[in-house]
Amino acid sequence: MVWKLEELACAEFPCGCGRVHKVPIKRIRLSRGAIGCLEEDVPEMGLTGTALIVADETTFEVAGREVESTLQQMGIPAKTVILRPRHSFTPSHWVLADERSLGEVLIRLPDNGGFLVAVGSGTINDITRFVAHKTGRPFICIGTAPSMDGYASTVAPILTGSFKKSMPATCPTAIYIDPDILAAAPQEMAAAGFGDIIGKSIALADWRLSHIINGEYYCPVIASIVEQVLSQVLEDVSALSTGDPDALLRLAEGLILSGVAILMFGDSRPAAGAEHELAHFWEIKGLERGRLCYHGDKVAIGTLIVTEIYQRMLALEPKAFDWEKVYAERLPLAQYKQIVQQDFAEAWEALYSPHWDKLKNQELARRTGELVVPNWNRIQEEVPKSLLPIDSIREYLSVLGLCQNPQELGIEKEWVEAGLRSAKEMRPHRYTIMNLAAEMGCLETIGGEIVQKIFG
Ligand SMILES: [Zn+2]
Ligand SMILES: [Zn+2]
Incomplete structure (x- = not known):
């Protein structure tokens, strides 16, 4: 339909x-x-x-x-x-x-x-x-x-x-x-709109992932709206690059449809996942320095990075993990809180609520292996359906003149490192691949590899 x-x-x-x-x-x-x-x-x-x-x-x-x-x-x-x-x-x-x-x-x-x-x-x-x-x-x-x-x-x-x-x-x-x-x-505004939409590839994957692992509510009808938006806009990339008014109208339609999916769901879950958390985190850092850039430009970079996280995560074999060791190595709440607080700096006060501690304590006690191992085949089969190959994303971004590296947008290495550690706390209730990576004890390693690849 x-x-x-x-x-x-x-x-x-x-x-x-x-x-x-x-x-x-x-x-x-x-x-x-x-x-x-x-x-x-x-x-x-x-x-x-x-x-x-x-x-x-x-x-x-x-x-x-x-x-x-x-x-x-x-x-x-x-x-x-x-x-x-x-x-x-x-x-x-x-x-x-x-x-x-x-x-x-x-x-x-x-x-x-x-x-x-x-x-x-x-x-x-x-x-x-x-x-x-x-x-x-x-x-x-x-x-x-x-x-x-x-x-x-x-x-x-x-x-x-x-x-x-x-x-x-x-x-x-x-x-x-x-x-x-x-x-x-300006053409760059349409490019930013495209950036916001390419992020839906991650948003859909994160939602599906949480549905499988946590039994989170999932509506295939709402998901199909967002899937349609993504595939339509990908077809229009070259027309968008020439400023074709009909393609611009379809892009606007896709953006509004995505908003309608959010309205139908009741919050932005169907249209915003880990890529948006990174984008919002970098926005906080940019605002502190008085620097602004388009939301969609940051989402596009977030999409590239989170696609890399997915690639690495989906290649893992959770049944071979020593899960008791994974649980034992999780940081105690006080230590974790200190890191998050440092990463968010002044913004932490506005984000923090006492409920956060309770939620994090539950997370620290989660026996993730028992949720992931029996579902891993299903995760590997269903979650990547909306994901795009990194080379294709890069190609789309280059056709539209969008930045492909955080540095080009003024996003510093420290912000990427901190974002990979802590941006998942932007919306602590929204489960994404970054949460799963953290619970599996892999986020630090994967994040480090990605930062190394980008910044050398
Ligand atoms: Zn957005
Ligand atoms: Zn529904």
Whole structure:
């Protein structure tokens, strides 16, 4: 079955997995002239009152102005807030989802009712969805670049100080994407979107792995959506490299579909695994230094590294392990905690909760061999299905001009080492290949080999 994004708008269906899946987005329009559909959709969706359009200078020019005039012609009062970049970060022309941007939107928000319109990609949507959530207003999204899969998201990463915290937010009532607007965005944004999607190869493998080892809930329908997104986008690599608007539209569709899979699941499990944990860890390190780069660029590097981890892990023979020795050599909690604390530095305070100790104690006592040995054949057969050969990933990245080495993105050797040790604590409940490698006593060796290979 091929999933059509526009048909998933407003979908609600009981699934073979035992749950009812819901997609609360009322309209998803992906076509030339999509903004023109506002005329029909806004009254139908029951949106009334003043519209506050949130944009930056560029997105206002490429789409915001048209949104503003379309709404005004409909008799809807529309105001626009144009957010400014924070120059203390590099690159200095990026708007950040920080206290200042949130404050600017809140100050301009009409007192009573109305709705918000995000015109932009990642950050503009994060800011808008967060304010929409906090003020109980609906918002609609006019996507301007296929750069990440957060368009349909219900969380917003908000920067406070130099730490990005994932905050509850609202998903959009409607999403509008016009391929001609996408084609006007810098090519590197589409490349970043591709990077976010190639990471799904790992996310799917990690989810399957945890399903087999831990009996974690798994929905084949949601997994099939993410699989479709991945295979479609891989077919489009060369068209994307030439900026073909139809391929860009399919990439945007894939990114939104991935977001819809997240909505259906209830969190990002189907679309984010160990590769995202590494990417988020490096982001923390970059922010501490005031350095920014696209999320998808980091996910692509994470995907290369975690694919290597998978290759090495899947070649092991767990039944030949001396498991009692593995259990005995695990670090005591206090020692492990100290290492993680050092690796995260200032960010640890924001991540740590007392529940963490309890969870880690359970992990340290886990008799992993009893879970892995009887399931190893199944793991070797089912888990690699979504994984890609490293050479193919490198080829895709090079066609799209994406970095293949952490150094090119300013990711330092120490960050890679620390990430391989501790990034799995970004989301301690999400079981990935890095957790399994740690429990099997292999993470340090495998991580060391990979760092050696990259940095020499
Ligand atoms: Zn299901
Ligand atoms: Zn992502």
